Amino acid sequence: MTVYERPVHLLWWLERRSYLLFVLRELSSVFVAWTVVYLLLLVNAVSDGPASYQRFLDRSGEWWMVAINVIAMLFLLLHVVTWFGLAPRAMVVKARGRRVPPRQIVAAHYFAWLVLSAIVAWLVLR
Amino acid sequence: MADEITLEVARFRPGEDTEPVLQSYQVPLREQWAVLDGLSYIKDHLDGTLSFRWSCRMGICGSCGMTVNGDPQLSCATFLTDYAPGPIRIEPLHNFPVIRDLVVDIGDFMDKLPTVKPWLVRDVHSPLEEGEYLQTPEELEDYQQYSMCINCMLCYSACPVYALDQDFVGPAAIALAQRYNLDSRDEGADERLAVLSSPEGIWSCTFVGECSAACPKGVDPAGAIQRYKLTAATQAIKGLLMPRSRR
Numbered sequence: 218m219t220v221y222e223r224p225v226h227l228l229w230w231l232e233r234r235s236y237l238l239f240v241l242r243e244l245s246s247v248f249v250a251w252t253v254v255y256l257l258l259l260v261n262a263v264s265d266g267p268a269s270y271q272r273f274l275d276r277s278g279e280w281w282m283v284a285i286n287v288i289a290m291l292f293l294l295l296h297v298v299t300w301f302g303l304a305p306r307a308m309v310v311k312a313r314g315r316r317v318p319p320r321q322i323v324a325a326h327y328f329a330w331l332v333l334s335a336i337v338a339w340l341v342l343r
Numbered sequence: 344m345a346d347e348i349t350l351e352v353a354r355f356r357p358g359e360d361t362e363p364v365l366q367s368y369q370v371p372l373r374e375q376w377a378v379l380d381g382l383s384y385i386k387d388h389l390d391g392t393l394s395f396r397w398s399c400r401m402g403i404c405g406s407c408g409m410t411v412n413g414d415p416q417l418s419c420a421t422f423l424t425d426y427a428p429g430p431i432r433i434e435p436l437h438n439f440p441v442i443r444d445l446v447v448d449i450g451d452f453m454d455k456l457p458t459v460k461p462w463l464v465r466d467v468h469s470p471l472e473e474g475e476y477l478q479t480p481e482e483l484e485d486y487q488q489y490s491m492c493i494n495c496m497l498c499y500s501a502c503p504v505y506a507l508d509q510d511f512v513g514p515a516a517i518a519l520a521q522r523y524n525l526d527s528r529d530e531g532a533d534e535r536l537a538v539l540s541s542p543e544g545i546w547s548c549t550f551v552g553e554c555s556a557a558c559p560k561g562v563d564p565a566g567a568i569q570r571y572k573l574t575a576a577t578q579a580i581k582g583l584l585m586p587r588s589r590r
């Protein structure tokens with residue numbers, strides 16, 4: 218029997234908005250990884266003493282480094298917002314026999330984010 | 344309102360065509376007509392050689408899935424007037440081999456479905472005299488949404504992961520596995536684990552979410568898969584921490 222199989226186009230992810238958003242979200246993982254590496258470099262620079270920390274700051278102030286980090290931040294935001302938005306689909310939480318409404322699960326995630334950020338801010342700025 | 348609408352229907356005649364070609368037909372535009380009625384009109388009055396599948400005409404049998412203007416749809420539940428003034432492009436479901444015109448080969452899905460054992464599995468069946476296995480409304484609610492699946496495969500057609508990797512067990516099969524896993528009468532979760540948590544199972548899914556957008560029955564297969572990821576991950580961790588306990 219001869220059948221027809223539709224070939225998958227190289228640019229299939231441009232076919233629909235949701236596919237594009239999905240590919241961008243996948244891509245955001247690269248920037249999440251970059252942010253982790255950047256933080257490790259920071260910690261390394263701090264532990265190597267003031268001179269190395271200053272060098273790290275100088276390099277971070279270069280335009281291209283700022284550009285990378287701004288892009289990374291945008292992707293990180295995309296990652297977080299989409300991830301939190303999806304959380305209630307994966308988590309079915311029951312309290313006193315009733316299903317916790319999805320909106321409350323999302324809210325709890327944002328609340329946890331806020332608390333963690335406040336703790337980090339307090340540690341850094343104190 | 345115009346009284347006719349153009350349907351551009353993908354025709355594929357095996358042995359004659361190397362790929363589908365669009366053929367246009369004018370059909371009456373009636374308010375209560377679904378795309379499927381338009382196709383039946385073509386078959387009855389214009390061109391008897393057009394092939395397509397259907398049965399119930401009421402969104403229950405799941406056999407009339409097609410790609411309508413690029414989106415996977417049940418052709419019996421998609422109305423002509425929603426696309427007026429047209430034209431409406433009608434193609435076979437994507438991601439399945441086309442046998443003829445709008446008829447696709449669903450063998451792959453049919454082969455995958457039984458691998459997740461979508462039926463009640465019991466270690467021991469209680470004797471008939473004891474009556475039914477009772478269930479509370481809350482227990483029913485746990486899985487009811489997943490039990491609405493009509494095997495229409497629109498979710499497979501919408502899924503880019505399935506398009507790229509045909510070994511993926513796929514949205515509906517996993518949602519149906521969850522339908523039984525979450526059923527209080529079922530004891531087969533362990534038997535379904537191997538297939539579901541294999542690389543072709545839940546971990547192939549990258550949560551594009553298009554399956555749930557396409558589903559005409561509100562099953563939310565994407566949600567089912569993510570829920571199972573959480574379950575499988577928790578079980579794997581439990582297994583590491585307490586290797587001797589089962590479940």
Ligand code: SF4
Nearest residue numbers: 492493495496498558
């Ligand atoms: S999950 Fe929805 S789209 Fe997929 S086969 Fe079932 S009813 Fe159809």
Ligand code: FES
Nearest residue numbers: 399400405407419
């Ligand atoms: S004909 Fe049965 S679902 Fe459309």
